[in-house]
Amino acid sequence: MIDTIVIGAGLGGLSAATRLAQRGQSVTLLTFGMGGVQLGQGTVDVLGYVNDRLIDRPFDGLDRLPRDHPYSKFELRTVTQALDWLSDLLPNIFRPGPIRNRLVPTALGVMRPTYLIQESMHWPNPATAAVVGPRQIKDFYPELMAANLEKTTNAKATGYHIDLPARPGEVDSNPVTYAKALDNPDFLAGFINAIDAVLGNEDAICVPAILGLTTNVHEQMVTALGCPVIEVLMPPPSIPGMRVNNEMTAIAQSLGVEIIMGSKVTGFSASGSHLECVTLHQAGRNQSYCADNFVYAGGGFESGSLAMDSYGKVSETLFNLPLVGCDDENLITGDYWADQKLFAVGVDVDESMRPISPEGVIFDNLYAVGGLLAGAQRWTEKSGDGIALVSAYRAVNSILGLVSSGKEAGDG
C-alpha cells in the first residue's frame, strides 16, 4: 500500500517525496522526465527581484509581493524551515551563509541574486579576476563575460581561453562531457596546468560550471591554483543542477522512495472529491497507482502541465484543475521585456496546498506544488525554486498532520 504518490521529479516533487519518506511514509514518485533541477542554475532561488528592485534579504521581500502570489500563502516560518530542511539535507552541496541573497556571476557577466549557493559559486569580491574556459565549450565566452564583469563588479577582469578538448578531436563538447572528464584526476591535472599557463596573476579565477559531478574538482583546483575559483552559471545542461538532482534522487531512493521514470500520468479515478488512483501510461498500457494522498508537482508551462491551445485556452493537462489568471485578454503582449501574464496563470490552492475553485477544494487528498501554482513571474523574480520547495514542504505538513491550531510544526 502506498501512502503518498508524488507526480513529478523537479525540486517540488523530490522535496515532497524525500520528506514524506523521512517521516516514515511509503512513497512512490511517478515522473515522465527529470524535472527542472538539472536544467536550472544549481542554486536555490527564493526571491531576487520585486518590480525590478534587487532584494537583499529575501524573507523581508516576501511582504512586498501581491496577495495572490504563492509566497503569500505561506507563513514566514514555513519558508525558513523549508530552506533549513533543504540545506541540512544537502550539507555537501550548499554553502552555509548569512540570511541574505548572494550575488553570483552568470556566463554573461551579470551578478545575479540567489539564496542557497554551492561552495564553488562564492564570489570573493576580488580586485582582479581571470575568466577562463575551454575553447571547445560553446556556451561560455570568457572575453564577453570579463568585459561585462568589469561593469557589474569592482573587479578588473580578463578573459582567457584554453585549448583542451574533453575528448580527442571534439570541437563541440557539452558541460557533461567536461564534468565527467574532470572527475578523472589526469584530465584535471592537465586542465589545471592549462589554466595556470594562461593566467596573469589575478586574485580569482572564474571557470564555466563544469567542475565534476562525483569528485571535488573545485577543492582540488583551489588548492592547486592557490586562489579562489568560481564556477559560473551557464545554460543547460547544468552541472551544479545535476549535482543537486543526483544527490536528492539518491537520498530519496535510500529512504525507500520508489521512483518510476519515463512514463506519463495520463488520468485518474476519484469517488466524489476523493482521489483514489492515478493512471500511468506505461509500456503501451495503463496501470493504476492508488494511494491515500497525492502530491502533484508537474511543473509549469515548461514541463507541459500547463498548456495553451491554438484558440488561446489555457488548461492544466492532467486533472483539468481550475486555473486563475487566465481571464485577461492580454495574456501575452508584444514587449519582450515585460512580464507576460500568461506565465503567472496557474492553480489556486488553499493554505494546505490543495487546489481550489471558488466552490472549494477539488479533491480532499490532492496537493499541488511548485511551478503549477498561480501568481508568480518566476524567472524575473528568481523565485521558482523557493516556491517549489516551500509549497512541497507545506503540502507535506498538511499530509502528515503537522499543523496544530493554525501553527505548523517544523523539523527542528
Added chain:
Amino acid sequence: MKQLHTDVVVIGGGSTGIGVLRDCAMRGYRTILLDRADLGQGTSGRFHGLLHSGGRYVVSDPESARECASENAIITRIQPDAIECTGGLFVTAPGDNPAFGDRFATGAIEASMPCEEITIAAALKQEPRLNPGITRAFSVMDGTVDGWQLVWTAAQSAKEYGGQVLTYHKVSKVHHSNGAVTSVTATDLKTGEQVNIECSFILNCAGPWAGQITEMAGLPPVAVVPGRGIMVAMSHRLVNTVVNRCIYPEDGDIIVPVHTVCIIGTTDVKVDEPDHLGIPRNEVQQMLDAGEILIPGFRQARALHAWAGARPLIKDDRVAASDTRHMSRGMAVIDHSTRDDLKGLMTIGGGKLTTYRLMAQHIVDAMEEQLGQTHPCRTAEEICPGNIAGRNYLITHRLKDREDDRTQSPIICECELMNRAMFVDLLKQYPNASFDDLRRQLRVGMGPCQGGFCSSRIAGIAHEEGVVDADRATGLLKLFLEHRWIGLWTILHGDQVRQTALDNWILQGTLDLAHAPATNAVEPDPITTGRPRVNGNTQPTEASQLLGGPETIDASIGNPGEEG
C-alpha cells in the same frame, strides 16, 4: 558631405532593386544601389517563399501565369542555391467546386504551364498529411525560393560587373534641375554621414515606399494603398510539396515548405502605411482554420513565427494610358518624364518576387529607350556566381555539410545547423551588421528554439572575434531577442509556449540577461522607428506594388490573396 558619381542610382534593395542593379551593371552602366536598411529586409524578406509555377494565376490572370511559368524556369537555372524544386499540387478540398479544376487545366494549357492531373491516391502518397477528402489534384512546377539568398547572390553577380551596394543608406532627397535629375542625397545610418551621389538616372525600386521617393523629388507622390498579408511558419515541413487549393485565389490557400519549416498564407487587408503592419490574432486564427482544411490536425502542429508584408496597390491617376507599354498586369514602370516632365527618373512597382528579373528587364529597357541606348539584356543567360547549374538547394544540404565539418567547427545554431565558421565568415564581411542582418543570410535563430540557445552564443562569438565591443554585443543580443519576439507573441500557443518558457528560464532565469549592461539603442533602426515597444502590435514591414493607372486597373489587380 561625401560626393560620389555614377551613371545610375537604384533606390531600394529588395528583389526588384537588386535585379535592376544587376541588369544595369551587366549592360555596362556604373550603378549604385541604396537601401535604408539591409538587403531583402523589406517585402522581399516578408513574403510567402513561393516560386510560382503560374498555377495560382491561370484562371484569374493568365498573363501573369505565363510570366511566372517562364521566369520560374529561368530563376531555377540561374540561382539554384536560392531555389528548392519541391513541385506543387493544386488540390480541390472538400466543399470546393470540382469544376474549377477544368478551368484550371484549360488555363494551364493556354499559359504553356506544365500541369498534370493526378489521382487522389498519388497525391496522398506524395503528401500523406493532406486531407483525404480532396476530390481532385493537379501536379505543377511550383518551387520554393529563399528571398534573401536570391537577393544576395544576385547582388554578388552585380558586384562582379562593378555594381555597388550601399546598405543602411537612407535616401532623403532627389535633386533635379532643368527638368532632369542631377543627384540623390542619402544618410549613412551607421555613421550619420551625408552622401551625395551625382547621376544621370534614378530608378525608384522602393516598393511600398516608392511614393515617398517621388515626394523627395518634389513630385506628387505615387499613390500607394498597401494591402497587408500575414504568414505563419510551422515548425516542421508538414508538406514537402507546395500545396495550393484549386480555387479562385483566396486567403490562406497555400502552404509552402521552405527550408526546415512550412508556411501558410496569406491574407489581404488594406492598411494606411507600410511601416506599421500588425499581425492580428483573428487573421492568425483564420490561417490556422485554413490550414485545417488542407491538413487535418494543423492546429495541433507547432506554430513557430509569423510576419506580415504589404502589397501596395498603386492607384496613380497621373499615369497616362499611353504610358503603359512596359506594363504587364500587376507590374508597371512609371516614366516621370511623361507623368511629371522630369527626365531621368522612373518608378517600378507591382509584380512578384518570382518575376523580379523580368521586372528589372522592363525598367532598364525603358531607361535605355529614354537614353537612346540599346544593350541586350543578359540576366536570363548568366548563372549567378557561386551557383552551379542544376544543383538546386536541398533541405539536406546543411546536414551533409555539418557531417563533413563537424570536427572542425562547433554547431552554434542546432536548429538550423549553422556552425561557428559560417557565422564568423559573414560577420567579418559585414562587421556593422546586426544579428538580424546576419540571420537573414544564415538562418541563425529561425528554428524551433527561436534563439533560446544560439543567441547568447553569437553575442559571445561576435565579441570574441573582436568585431564588436561588449556593450554592443550585449545590446545586439537584446535587440535580436526583441525582434524575434515580434514574430512570436501573436502566434504563441501549444508547444511554442513551452519552448518560450524554457528560453526564458535560460536567458532570464539562469543568465539574467535583463540586467546585463548594454547600450539601449545599438542600431539605427530605420524600419522600426515609431514601432511601439510596449504592446507593439506592429511589425516593420515593406510591401510590393501592384501598379496600374486608372485605365489599367482591372479585377485581377488587388484581389485578395493576389500575391500568394
